Amino acid sequence: MALDRRAELGEFLRSRRARLRPEELGLPDYGGRRRVPGLRREELAQLAGVSVDHYVRLEQGRTLHFSEAVLDAVARALRLGDVEREHLYRLARPFTGPAEDEPQLVRPGLRRLLDSTGDVPAYIVGRNTDVLAWNDLAAALITDFGALPPAERNLARLVFLDDGMRGLYADWRGKAEDVAAYLRLDAGRHPGDPSTQALVDELSVASPEFREIWSEHRLKDKTHGRYVYRHPVVGLLDLGFETLRPADDPDQALIAHTVEEGSPSHTALRLLASCTTTAPVARP
CATH class of the missing domain: 3.30.450.180 (Beta-Lactamase)
Structure with missing residues (x-):
């Protein structure tokens, strides 16, 4: 069984939303009445400048054909580092390579x-x-x-x-x-x-x-x-x-x-x- 990229993509984005604090981004915290930590999907979409539906489709992995502009906007909104940004790109783009099941040979x-x-x-x-x-x-x-x-x-x-x-x-x-x-x-x-x-x-x-x-x-x-x-x-x-x-x-x-x-x-x-x-x- 290979890695479920859609599930991995969704879990990764949710984990990065959860670490953001609304008050640090100038967003209301609704008196601490949030059911989950971090930003809501709607708030993240607003910060990224994309539609809520567009972001939800990304987080749910409904398609793996998102533009570079969308991924860049989401990465900026999530405050991703360089390694995290590259990881997002790998997960959110189509993978066309073969399964890596051949023995590894030392260079x-x-x-x-x-x-x-x-x-x-x-x-x-x-x-x-x-x-x-x-x-x-x-x-x-x-x-x-x-x-x-x-x-x-x-x-x-x-x-x-x-x-x-x-x-x-x-x-x-x-x-x-x-x-x-x-x-x-x-x-x-x-x-x-x-x-x-x-x-x-x-x-x-x-x-x-x-x-x-x-x-x-x-x-x-x-x-x-x-x-x-x-x-x-x-x-x-x-x-x-x-x-x-x-x-x-x-x-x-x-x-x-x-x-x-x-x-x-x-x-x-x-x-x-x-x-x-x-x-x-x-x-x-």
């Missing part, structure tokens, strides 16, 4: 870059947060990806279903929200991919936390940031990360951690590297 250029990393943990992520390749330090830091069946080498599945991940991340909730946001963004890129819906269904059944976070319709692209790890062998590691994503192929990304030289985390990372028995090599 040769990214693999060469991964092969060149050795002093920092690095790995390659594909569609649906699948981990496609990694170096030894990434395996030592996060988990032994090579010991897992290929179907379980998935960040979303690991973060929400692997108990060890809850202890690994100092802010597990923040990591879980990030991963779910990346997964939802990817789902919008590939609405014809049945594996996306299968993964979402699996996590929704198995993890109450995933159901809660997924219902919030968070969106976030993986660019850069930091996570604090509580490693069972070397202790705390405060690591940044940078993402390299080819402009012509957004489906794969190289994630490389960074560390401040001379810091306690740098010392801990060097200790972790000394614990690995082989030279860092990219693993398929």
Whole structure:
């Protein structure tokens, strides 16, 4: 089963209406007598300068042929960020691509870059947060990806279903929200991919936390940031990360951690590297 884009579009727009406060937009709040939080459909349509019927048809997904002008107006009225705006466009336009059920192959250029990393943990992520390749330090830091069946080498599945991940991340909730946001963004890129819906269904059944976070319709692209790890062998590691994503192929990304030289985390990372028995090599 593929992603239901019409349902996804409606839920996304309703979630963004709900976060707007009428008083902040100069609209009456009717003495707090609103049945639902945020803006009504009629108010949103007025702010966007479109007819109520036109907006209702968009939110209900009756058609996926809306003009750029309408989508721009709705995005401005909802105060969407760049990532959210792109997501709206993907959901509200016809999808003509094939179902993405072919095996994912690591781009040769990214693999060469991964092969060149050795002093920092690095790995390659594909569609649906699948981990496609990694170096030894990434395996030592996060988990032994090579010991897992290929179907379980998935960040979303690991973060929400692997108990060890809850202890690994100092802010597990923040990591879980990030991963779910990346997964939802990817789902919008590939609405014809049945594996996306299968993964979402699996996590929704198995993890109450995933159901809660997924219902919030968070969106976030993986660019850069930091996570604090509580490693069972070397202790705390405060690591940044940078993402390299080819402009012509957004489906794969190289994630490389960074560390401040001379810091306690740098010392801990060097200790972790000394614990690995082989030279860092990219693993398929």
